[in-house]
Amino acid sequence: MAIDLDTGLLRNFLVCTRLGSISRAAHALGRTQPALSQQLRRLEDIVGEALLQRAATGVSLTAAGAALLPYAERILALSGEALAGVPRAKLSGRCSVGILEDFTGTSLPAAFADFGRLHPDTTLELVALLGSETRTALDSGRIQLALCDAEFLERPPRWSVRVPLLWAAAENFDATIDPLPLVMFSEPCRWRSLAFSALSVAGRCWRIAFESGSLTAIHAAVRAGLGVTTLLPTAMAQGVVSAPVSQSLPALTDIEIGLARRPESEGDVLTNAVEGMLKQLA
């Protein structure tokens, strides 16, 4: 028998009671409804009592659930306090990280700012690079860490995440136009060829409608309806939305985003901390 109540399960339970519905809670937690339904049942199995009364209109607390709720809140609060209460080592020094422009629109810059506020003696630098520039920047010591397409790295990455490459277009863009107008990064861009070959395999014609080396320009061109492009999910923007795979837009392969580290920085405490932060964000 499980001795301890899992905090993850308690968190789910809490959100379900707050929102009054498993479906809504699932959406809020970024899960599907069946997943949450199962987890909830797992918690009930551990406790040995039904915690939520299911109905067609949503869920409500049972007596056992009402009794558990304050414990859940207290445990989760303590967990948060614990994380905040642990003394952090004093960090100092300088660390530069190279990233793809695609990641500049994410929570990554904000996380870097938070880190800097927490450790005033450090200087963190975020450098937007092309994948092809990464190796040189690492070798020269310009950056200590790099997050980019694993294909561009010299050796296997220390760790990596798979990210889908998506078609992006303006809302209501008609992707059936033939030949398909493409908005693309200028060479060297590895993802260009991925798009081209996917289109070839699907027997689809295309033409380059616009080309630029800047993500902002790409965004603007797509937003203006000049054509479709391929982007990472993190690079979508206002007025530029992911277009579903269909007859006219073939599926694209996933991209492996890997982390590389300058060997000379091995053992550096600040670099360790920054790498840990990146891994948690990924």
Place this chain on the structure above:
Amino acid sequence: MAIDLDTGLLRNFLVCTRLGSISRAAHALGRTQPALSQQLRRLEDIVGEALLQRAATGVSLTAAGAALLPYAERILALSGEALAGVPRAKLSGRCSVGILEDFTGTSLPAAFADFGRLHPDTTLELVALLGSETRTALDSGRIQLALCDAEFLERPPRWSVRVPLLWAAAENFDATIDPLPLVMFSEPCRWRSLAFSALSVAGRCWRIAFESGSLTAIHAAVRAGLGVTTLLPTAMAQGVVSAPVSQSLPALTDIEIGLARRPESEGDVLTNAVEGMLKQLA
């Protein structure tokens, strides 16, 4: 980033500090040392600080670890309180469970007694049965639940656990004797044939040295050195120990222990609760 500290990880951390060694803690928790080593690192990744100072003599707390420790204790204590504090539904009625004699030596009878103490209005009955008797007992309503070899059940079990079938012998018993003397349950016992065929495949000769329908008698015969037998891990006893697989004792197949439930008891609250208890014990 993980928002919550997992109670399982905190429990491991706590045990490591108490015992001063990852290896000892792993043994105490019924895990292997690498598993615990990894979990500990996972916790440190979440917290973002080293919690334990590793040394050749064991582990000791770092400053961050010392800060986290009281939180860990408090969270785990709250978790226990929560489980104890949830009001239990008043249960009443009668429930009989059929089990193999092999399980009478486990914590199962004690758990049944605890359950009865917690729910004074209930009558629980534990019936030791042969696998072959299970179906009749269920059909007649003699029992509502049964835990036995899945092969004996009419339909697929509601759930099951795989358990290894082991060779059992007296300590220092010489298993190289030829032909191998066997102590066996009388027919009908499905495991007899499993043992026989395993020996045949290994080209090993055997003879039946003792035969009985009672587990106690089997234990006594094995303890006296009359021969070896096959038992579930839960059926080992004083003076009867598991004999490792070797040249003279071939590997045996696993047994699938399944739970069957009388269809008429579907929806019965007490039977639900007892089934839940059995599942947690399994």
Place this chain on the structure above:
DNA sequence: TGCCTCCTATAAGTTTTCATTATGGCCATA
């Protein structure tokens, strides 16, 4: 110094767990 033992970390492979898609049932509202 050399050997032995006890400890921890890492790697590779396998099993288990978890989440997703797909589907069906139930209740309320129109």
Place this chain on the structure above:
DNA sequence: TATGGCCATAATGAAAACTTATAGGAGGCA
């Protein structure tokens, strides 16, 4: 009755966690 929202279950596939095997480092002792 039809329709939409909500929950449960089943089956598949991906991810996580555990296990075995192995390597490396520090202390105890001849």
